[in-house]
Amino acid sequence: MKKQTLLLGRVLRFSGDPMRQPWQDVVRIDSAGGVLLCDGRISAVGDGAALSAAHPQAEVTDYDAALICPGFIDAHVHYPQTAIIASWGKRLIDWLNTYTFPEEMRLADPAYAEEIAGRYLDLTLDHGTTSVASYCTIHPHSVDAIFSAAAARGQRIVAGKTCMDRNAPEGLRDSAQSAYDDSKALIDRWHGTGRASYAITPRFSPTSSAEQLAALGALWAERPDCLMQTHLSEQSDEIAWVRELYPQARDYLDTYEAHGLLGARALYGHAIHLEEREIDRITETGAALVHCPTSNTFIGSGLFDMAGLGARGVPVGLATDTGGGSSFSMLRTMAAAYEIGQLRGTPLHAAELMWLATAGSARSLHLQDRIGTLAAGMEADLCILDLASTPAIAQRAARAEDIWETLFATIMMGDDRAVADVWIAGERRGG
Known part of the structure; x- marks a missing residue:
């Protein structure tokens, strides 16, 4: 059996283009999601607990409150x-x-x-x-x-x-x-x-x-x-x-x-x-x-x-x-x-x-069928964002009313310290 790796944490999901549709309809963050990796690709994306139960042999990396997003x-x-x-x-x-x-x-x-x-x-x-x-x-x-x-x-x-x-x-x-x-x-x-x-x-x-x-x-x-x-x-x-x-x-x-x-x-x-x-x-x-x-x-x-x-x-x-x-x-x-x-x-x-x-x-780049989205069949390139990577960001995140406010603070103030981990073609490269 091929090695499987399960990443747990908050997961950024796209189902459409937020530049053409209301972002609320096509972008979401699963608060307790999971991404299953196998042979350099994403095998499944969904509820973290359900994926853990369905794939007990998978090696688990739990990112807790960090955000799992496409590279x-x-x-x-x-x-x-x-x-x-x-x-x-x-x-x-x-x-x-x-x-x-x-x-x-x-x-x-x-x-x-x-x-x-x-x-x-x-x-x-x-x-x-x-x-x-x-x-x-x-x-x-x-x-x-x-x-x-x-x-x-x-x-x-x-x-x-x-x-x-x-x-x-x-x-x-x-x-x-x-x-x-x-x-x-x-x-x-x-x-x-x-x-x-x-x-x-x-x-x-x-x-x-x-x-x-x-x-x-x-x-x-x-x-x-x-x-x-x-x-x-x-x-x-x-x-x-x-x-x-x-x-x-x-x-x-x-x-x-x-x-x-x-x-x-x-x-x-x-x-x-x-x-x-x-x-x-x-x-x-x-x-x-x-x-x-x-x-x-x-x-x-x-x-x-x-x-x-x-x-x-x-x-x-x-x-x-x-x-x-x-x-x-x-x-x-x-x-x-x-x-x-x-x-x-x-x-x-x-x-x-x-x-x-x-x-x-x-x-x-005409690569939307390979990279850029966390979905089954896509190449397993991922970036893991620590949403409280510095004292300035952490204190703002503590006052955030929802996950989008939390993420926005990292976008505006974050740097390489916010990158907790990086995965390339299913292999962990470190942040």
Whole structure:
């Protein structure tokens, strides 16, 4: 008989999308729940006592008042920027030139790429993040490094070679042909291997020529099972630059659409300053957007319209955007998303925030059938949250009138100390 593990505690459950339905109808927390794990997957979720009685042979871990939830899913990161996170005082284009590009050039050294990949994944695991979608650098070995590091830890990973053939230092430029050739070889090597998925990755239109975008669009047409990730409408000066570089385009999104880089498996980071046509086309095609709240405030980009886009049914994930984002923590990211919602007059509830950081991000990555929800058959990636992890949080939790107030205090004030435990593919990794 295969080994079974039963986790007991409060269990976060989703039965629908709280961005489209009242959260009270589709999100709940079972106060005495259980999650049964077997062979890397979730076998059952339900009443803890009933599962204990039905599976007396299971090895039990009792988390008591802690919250058992899906592992966090970070839908847009740049692992090569790990070492320069929280760099002071620049807006996007200057920030790229001052901090990002010099650091990404260091990853020309395969040993350094391996070091940063491992460091990044360990840091995020400490914060309860079990799956990520990452940009790499132009160096193919940077892709090998993050996929190999994730495989060693058993994590689910989406990643791709970042392609740039202009407006970047010479050491970070490829070509239309090499972007196509390198990406195709990496897809053949990694896509669908273990828990790895490939994302075709033009950084953004300013650093890709029309020829390179067309080459990557052609590759995506050949391999439509891959994701395609890039950036869209992050800052106003960036949008003005795109207009100069692509004067024939109707808008920023059209620079991708005209080259075959718009579709249901497209993933656009930031998407703050969208025009109505862009929203219409994103909605029509089923493409996903990724909200990067700590980055959007840290670099001064603007306020993402979560409520408006959610009401249109646009799939939205949540992300730290390391290292433009200022934290590796999805708890801090949820807190920032709440704060941005407040500034727009549409604050998000704790149930909505937790959904965005788990099931919502999984849906944006087309992995909702594998991760992001605690349900039978799903991969067993879990995060266990201590809802009284610090004296400040504990004293607030003691005054909470219900479990949602308790959880909200951890979202707003929690950090890696709140992560009591992490499970990856059914194996305990520790918090």
